[in-house]
Amino acid sequence: MKAIGFKTSLPIKDAGSFIEFEIEKPKPNGKDLLVKIEAISVNPVDYKIRQNSFKDKVQDKPKIIGWDATGIVEEVGNEAELFKKGDKVFYAGDITRPGSNQEYQLVDERIVGFAPKNISTEESAAMPLTSLTAYEILFDRLRLSKEKDAGKSILIIGGAGGVGSVAIQLAKKLLDLKVIATASREETEDWCKNLGADFVVNHKNLVEEVKNAEFKEVDFILDFVDVNEYWDAFVQLIKPQGKIGSISDPTEPVNLKQLKGKSVSFHWELMFTRAMFQTEDMIRQHEILNIISKLLDDGTLKSTLNKTIKGFSVENLKEAHALLESGKTIGKVVLKF
Structure with a gap:
């Protein structure tokens, strides 16, 4: 499967700031879901980690970032109880694990919600984090x-x-x-x-x-x-x-x-705390995302999507990061796969 990552921290305009590569599709175990990603959004945490992870060094294995996604559950782990194959979900993920800049992603079901039904995939992907x-x-x-x-x-x-x-x-x-x-x-x-x-x-x-x-x-x-x-x-x-x-x-x-x-x-407040430390109330994020989903579906909340870029590619991911780094973005930027 295709993934996009980086081996060293470079300015976004540099040719090597992101690279495309192939990896094996993972298998879910325990409470993990394997999600086929349909859309992702970019947050300031993405470019901050890209800029600061590997200064003055090059990793052998590319790092995959990205903490917002909407997709379809492809497979569930042996301890997963909240979702089944075919469910449409949205989530922000876990900063300690590979992110959403790949075609399939493993994510713990306790930090995943059912995606809204009455808005588009792109509008949904803008919202989790x-x-x-x-x-x-x-x-x-x-x-x-x-x-x-x-x-x-x-x-x-x-x-x-x-x-x-x-x-x-x-x-x-x-x-x-x-x-x-x-x-x-x-x-x-x-x-x-x-x-x-x-x-x-x-x-x-x-x-x-x-x-x-x-x-x-x-x-x-x-x-x-x-x-x-x-x-x-x-x-x-x-x-x-x-x-x-x-x-x-x-x-x-x-x-x-x-x-x-x-x-x-x-x-x-750090949204990643519950997942990072596997807190006793980690499932609270599942509950919050389901509340947000209902609020989006009934119109109480509006999606903050403001720009959609079509196509999961190095060029498009660079464009999204450059927009955020400019400090002039309003709302959210989403990549539709």
């Missing part, structure tokens, strides 16, 4: 609920990005929060408003912009961009006893002591 991340940070990390939090305010940094685009919708539709999203271009502002943001502010003057939107402070903050860059603003803007959640990778220490006076809590 970002939906899991947004859902987990809101409901599993910050532990928000409509019953106790409706009407409170939430500031979302990076509203037009993949995770932000889902978080806006979940915060508005499921939690009934007052949503403030950051964006700095007309097209990203429109994107955020169309997804349900009540206010859109420019991240370049964050404190001033939020206060101009008539919020002295906010109850919750979600950082999907850079916790170091905005930390001082977060300290100013968060309400006493508020909550801050982040998915970004700090390059410098974060001074949590600055939150003590307000008794503010800080929460990390």
Whole structure:
């Protein structure tokens, strides 16, 4: 079967940044599913790992990345109970295993959901990683609920990005929060408003912009961009006893002591944690993806697909990575096999 990977970390324009090769189709054991992939999407984690995995060295065996896919179950392991051959599924996978940039992939059924039925394969493939991340940070990390939090305010940094685009919708539709999203271009502002943001502010003057939107402070903050860059603003803007959640990778220490006076809590979210550590509640991702699937099917959520590239090839995967590296993408980029 065909796979695309890399043996060394190179700029995306370099001829060797991705290579195509053939490998044997794997066999599922235990709780694994063998999935014939129909579409994948690209996330920032993809290019970050490609850029940093093998600096100044060359591997004998290519590394296969990619953490979003929609496909059909081809075969199930001897301990699999949730799916059967022929089921259409979607998932984000496990960062410790070969990714979705191949024709067939093994994935643990506990982190797989039934794909939505009422939207296209491409629209479905855009959603798993970002939906899991947004859902987990809101409901599993910050532990928000409509019953106790409706009407409170939430500031979302990076509203037009993949995770932000889902978080806006979940915060508005499921939690009934007052949503403030950051964006700095007309097209990203429109994107955020169309997804349900009540206010859109420019991240370049964050404190001033939020206060101009008539919020002295906010109850919750979600950082999907850079916790170091905005930390001082977060300290100013968060309400006493508020909550801050982040998915970004700090390059410098974060001074949590600055939150003590307000008794503010800080929460990390990494979508891969459950699969990486085989946590007792690993099946929670199966449950979340099934919730997301139903929300997409009934129209509560909109897919954040914004660009489809047809054909699984080195050239097309390079194009997708280049788009994400530009920092100008809105929503998600999907490759249709």
